[in-house]
Amino acid sequence: MRNTIITETHQNKEIQRFQVVEAFAWKNLQFASPGFDAGAIREIARLYRLNIVEKDPSAYGRLVFFHVPENIDLPFSSRSKDMWFFSRNITAKVQLQRLADEGNLYQDGTWISKDTSARLFLNQLEAEHYLEMVSGKKDGITFIPIDGKVGFPSSLDSPLVVNSHFFLMDPTDLDSPFCELGTPHGLALKDGVVLNPPLNHRPCLLVDTKGTCHTTQVELTDLVVEIDSVQYRHERNAIFYFRPETCITPSSSGTDIVITGNSVVAVKQGGNTRVPMAGFVLSLREDIAVQETSVRYLGLEAYQFGIQVGPPMMRESSMVDSLCCPFFDPLVAATPFPPTVYPLPFSTARAARIALGTNREGEPVLVWAEGASKRNYQRGKESAGASLLELAQFCDRQHCQEIINLDGGGSSQIIYEGKRYLKIADRYEDNSEAERPVPLVLVLSTSCSQ
Structure with a gap:
């Protein structure tokens, strides 16, 4: 070099x-x-504290940055109503946010959830430095998971x-x-x-x-997406929804498969799926069950x-x-x-x-x-x-x-x-x-x- x-x-x-x-x-x-390095949570919290929250504290409540490592048990179901989750971080985010939206979860520096397993889980994340909070002046708590590659x-x-x-x-x-x-x-x-x-x-x-x-x-639509050995093509046997064209998929009687990177992170029935910022939704007319979460993309082998x-x-x-x-x-x-x-x-x-x-x-x-x-x-x-x-x-x-x-x-x-x-x-x-x-x-x- x-x-x-x-x-x-x-x-x-x-x-x-x-x-x-x-x-x-x-x-x-x-x-x-x-x-993943647990120190990343500390650095991201510092960046938010100095560069985002302190510039306008009234715009933010408590921001809870966290990551769920494999050695900490997840006390939540991977199913929520019409959705199945295949990511530990996203499962925790959805379920913790639900608890936060339902009632008081944090007070005077202490987690106070009536859900004992959730309270113990949050305490363990914090004790092992997998959770850090940045507080603004607004009410409410927002849980922000940190990607495992960071x-x-x-x-x-x-x-x-x-x-x-x-x-x-x-x-x-x-x-x-x-x-x-x-x-x-x-x-x-x-x-x-x-x-x-x-x-x-x-x-x-x-x-x-x-x-x-x-x-x-x-374009994404130039590629073939393969899941469970089935190949999907846009506007043939599936519809690919992505931003900026689509923020939420339409209602349907079939299955939405949520994908980021080369992994399925969730499956939702009935449509009305909010498209991930760094991914897309593969929408099918029929109901299916995803067996293997890995995703292959075909078309750029040359x-x-x-x-x-x-x-x-x-x-x-x-x-x-x-x-x-x-x-x-x-x-x-x-x-x-x-x-x-x-x-x-x-x-x-x-x-x-x-x-x-x-x-x-x-x-x-x-x-x-x-x-x-x-x-x-x-x-x-x-x-x-x-x-x-x-x-x-x-x-x-x-x-x-x-x-x-x-x-x-x-x-x-x-x-x-x-x-x-x-x-x-x-x-x-x-x-x-x-x-x-x-x-x-x-x-x-x-x-x-x-």
Whole structure:
């Protein structure tokens, strides 16, 4: 691999720093999850406390962040009225929220539910650091499960680690019972196997088996979805419902199968299913019982790698100078879809950025645009961050061919041979770097060429 740090200085004394990593092979680039770390709950609670709740305490009640590990027994039924749940986190969320909505559940720092098993369960989660609460001034409790993939990139042992996908993070990203904070969304494809389906009508970066890379549009409805060895095709033997077109499925006499990633998370009879932000609903006319929760996607077997996250920066060696694909805008969109909070001003909204694609030789390249400190920005000492346009302009100056923007902001980082060469934008009170937990990263296998 080859690692280069580039600093650009502007007339107003602002600086922008970029890290460029090259000379690796697509075949060695893998998707990985850091794996759940209980410390992620603490960090997410801190981010909410400082960046969301404290800005408008009157808008929030008690937000309860939690994760149910396998070693803690779940005291709830996996069935609720007309729904069956296949996720421990979602089962707990639905049942705990029901208890909270029915009456007082928490008082003076103590769980007081009349349901003894629920009270013991909450106490155990809290005692083992799988639960943390952030309190605003509004009445009420909202339970927010944390996806089991969420952990810290620095925990992974690889020559290269980089955050990849957008994931559900803001409160407005979590408007369905089937949403977990930290769930990634957008295509993730490796060696013809779809790990995460395409969503939200954004372009995908695809690499074929010969190593040719291009940016193209791939829709969920282009794929075949296989569950229990049965193959489903949109508008043939099933209907695929997803955002932004659909927020709630219509009434029906059949079965709605709720899917996120490559797993069935719930089944509901009768329709009227709230579509998950980071997934979709496969709707059938008949009643069925799901036996195996794993989901396969067929149709992209000809590609060795694929990713879909943010907007493209470069296409066919030409710079993209505007937001050319859909992102949620509450002024024009009736149905929210993630990320619901995004710096839409393409040319002015600066942040830390990550990008992936091909360099002037058509070989893989990663770019990290360092962001400004969120606590103590000093012009000329701290990087100013980059707008999407500035990132595209940098990639154009580097003569890149195909580039797509990945997840940025406080998540943005490249760990190269065990070290971060640039600084994370998230900071603690003393301005030291605060590593944000994420669910999905890209790593290089240890057999990668140097």
